Amino acid sequence: MTTIIAQATDDGVHRGAGSGWTVRAVLFDLDGTLVDSTAAIERHTVRWAERVGVAAGPVLALSHGRKDAEFIPLVAPWADAATELDWLHRLSVEDTEGVTALPGARELLTALAAHHWAVVTSAAREVALSRLRAARLPVPTHLVCAEDVQRGKPDPEGFLRGADLVGTPPGECLVVEDSVAGVRAGQDAGMAVLAVGEAAKATPGGLHLSGVRVRRLPDGRLRLAR
Structure with a gap:
């Protein structure tokens, strides 16, 4: 299950699964969010x-x-x-035996232009790339890994770096995360946070990732909704 945990600004990012989210970029965690590892x-x-x-x-x-x-x-x-x-x-x-794409991950990533998304993971770059390939997911243009930051999650450094790479203010980014540490990092970065997997268990309602669809608005922003 997924649900909005936090909201950043009043620039069109909406609270609640029913209304969806309007943002300029999406920052994905990797393990437990895009891949089942x-x-x-x-x-x-x-x-x-x-x-x-x-x-x-x-x-x-x-x-x-x-x-x-x-x-x-x-x-x-x-x-x-x-x-x-x-x-x-x-x-x-x-050892990537059993590493697969989570439901909806491939469809969502392929619907996004390369400059609209990044992966921000606590894994090392070589590990992240091996898991993305094992799951047959697109390799992102922008990838923030363990060796790219001094402080890992729950520190917001990784997500702030991801926002910088995609050229988007933090308040116009949506973080998709499955860990409590990652949710906190997204919140502290001033971003909207969509919790999935383990991080969403304590919060009833919301969407499955496989139910999320995206379209680009005339002003260049992204509309993600059921």
Whole structure:
């Protein structure tokens, strides 16, 4: 389920699933938003937790929506972070079994012009590209990854960078996110936020991503609606 979590400005961005959204650009999270990589990520995270000798459950909870470089020191401060990051990175790039496009993702992306959207992800660039290709989704012209920011989600830096890349003020962007950390990052960036997946479970009603359609208005803005 999806729903509007936050609204940025009065420039035509409407609250509520029924009214839709009028924006100039859309900034998508990747994992859990455009691609279903849950099985792969959990498989990799559990293997890494076993490698460093920690319980998998807390690691899975802390890792959702965060950069690997940020959650690794939180759960294994005694380990060499660079070595562990490289190990997890290689596994994530090479093992894409089960990674697929989520319903509606391909249709929505192909309906948008390249300059109207970007992907802002906590994954490393090589990992993000491998998952996009595994899911057979368009590779975005504008891609903000872990190595492009100093502070990962819930910090708004990534979404603000994404807005800059597409040449759109933050208040005219719609963020599509599935993690609590990502929702907070979009809110703090001053953007409208459309929560999907895990982030939307606590809020009843709304749309499925597969129900969202987009058209370009005469003034160049995008109208997204059921």
